[in-house]
Amino acid sequence: MNIKKQHGYLRYFSFSLIITLLVSCGEEKKDYLTTIFDGKTLNGWHTLGGEATYGVENGEIIGTTVANTPNTFLATDSLYTDFILELDFKTDSVSNSGVQIRSNTAPWYRDGIVHGYQVEIDPSKRAWSGGIYDEKRRKWLYPLEENPAAQKAYKPNDWNHYRIEAIGDTIKTWINDVPAAHLIDDMTAEGFIALQVHSIGKKGKPGVEIKWRNIEFITENLEQYSMSSPLTPVVTKNQLTYDEKKAGWELLWDGKTTDGWRGAKLETFPEQGWEIKDGILSVLASGGGESTAGGDIVTEKMYANFEMKVDFKITEGANSGIKYYVDTELNKGEGSSIGLEYQILDDERHPDAKLGSHDGSRTVGSLYDLIQADTNKHMNPIGEWNTAHIVSKDNQVEHWLNGVKILEYERGSEDFLKLVSKSKYKDWPNFGLYEQGNLLLQDHGDLVSFKNIKIKSYE
Structure with a gap:
């Protein structure tokens, strides 16, 4: 083998090795996550709130907007405290949505309305996807006004990826691997996870689809897999929202x-x-x-x-x-x-x-x-x-x-x-x-x- 061929082979081998390692690392990173959606049915989930519809097609949960109905949620049957959750979602250019975490419904609270933390899906020009909103309680806890990198990370009319960590009093989010929010708040420690089809009002368009797939999470050994965030945390204790x-x-x-x-x-x-x-x-x-x-x-x-x-x-x-x-x-x-x-x-x-x-x-x-x-x-x-x-x-x-x-x-x-x-x-x-x-x-x-x-x- 001449020197030029040898160098070419080494470069090819090195490149292949790097790719193999990256793929391997990526696969290893996902090994700790388990599915929370079987890709075929809505077993383990139930609807709350309005009358928007949810179904399953091609391994995706599809929520569809319906006129003249309030926010509709597809919620897990189980309640969770601490977890790391990852999922993909896709919506059109106008349909607001969200992922509820540590959320609840109770007869004594406003006739059973869904309330709790929501990781926002915001396709509008405001682009606050990944921010944290307190549904039917305190409203915005972590907007993205001062996080342009996260605002730019959202991909309109395409699949986007969320990573959500809820550990103790700390909630951290990422959108397409870009840090979006870092909140320290202790109002609610436990609740269900839910997908939202937002009410569309009189001017909204019925029949619009919001999609989710690859919904995976973990509830144990969280500190081992938790990621650090470079964002300055918003602390709500003795502070104004x-x-x-x-x-x-x-x-x-x-x-x-x-x-x-x-x-x-x-x-x-x-x-x-x-x-x-x-x-x-x-x-x-x-x-x-x-x-x-x-x-x-x-x-x-x-x-x-x-x-x-x-x-x-x-x-x-x-x-x-x-x-x-x-x-x-x-x-x-x-x-x-x-x-x-x-x-x-x-x-x-x-x-x-x-x-x-x-x-x-x-x-x-x-x-x-x-x-x-x-x-x-x-x-x-x-x-x-x-x-x-x-x-x-x-x-x-x-x-x-x-x-x-x-x-x-x-x-x-x-x-x-x-x-x-x-x-x-x-x-x-x-x-x-x-x-x-x-x-x-x-x-x-x-x-x-x-x-x-x-x-x-x-x-």
Whole structure:
């Protein structure tokens, strides 16, 4: 063999070896994934929501848009916590879609509507495919405004590939091997995986197909196969989401300091009885007494028309509350400061759940001692986080728990005044009628924790 032929053979051999290694590595990478779709049937899946159709053809799941129907989902029968999911998808140039992960449906939540994390499929000019949207809850959590590489990675009218990692409180996505999103959020740890055919509205086109294939995943040994992402993570804990910023929300607590808060009967924040640790604000246990340890804390600012959201977590038998329109000058003696109260309580174990001037008016979410919250409300178990939401606009007040309205009333109405006259507040002048007041977190001597404290003010 002459030298030229030998060099040519070596180059051919080296090139072939490289190709073989690359193919081998690619095959090895996929060995850990197993199918979640058998390529022939929809066994293990079921539809939720609207009336769009799903079928199987040529190893592909095909969803087809239908007029005058809400979002339709093809969901796994099983629920999953941590996993790595890969799949291919294809849609036309206008049909929005998505892949739901850790999503759920429950009778108590908006009549069973599908809600949870969605990895967006967005063929529009916005090109946010791979971003993370919170379906029927908080909306956008990780848009792609600042990720042009991922926006450009989407291939219109062609097959695209997603890699989705959901491990612990971290969700990472890739579109066609380009990092798209990196989210740290702990709202939901478990749920189904689902494919979405979006509602098309009056101007949409029925009969449009969205396709998925090669749907594979893994639920074990995830750390071994997890990929690092160069993206700066978006952390939602004690931060405003993308849509909250657009809507004018502000943080009431920064997650680190006592800025903006003071003791209800102090000029400064209490030196004991409260703890800030790992982004969580906790009133410590002190025997169940009302405002006998660190005491209540209030906002330094006063609010008139507002919305307030607070995540809270209780311990067994705990009692606390969120008060609004508080006048800290009204009660300088023993006990808690006076104001309207969104009750926080362990209804199953605390005796207050059976007490009150009006039946059930001291249960969780109730307007304390005045109006009972809806008995169909949903409270997450002890040790899990719940979200309280108070809306007060032009004397119209609503209490929400975990995304569902549980009571409403009108401040100053005849019914309201009658309730007050028969309650423990009857001797306090102008109770609940102030134009503005402080917001308060109560010390009732039990361990209760708070985070994600947010406010939206209205002129």
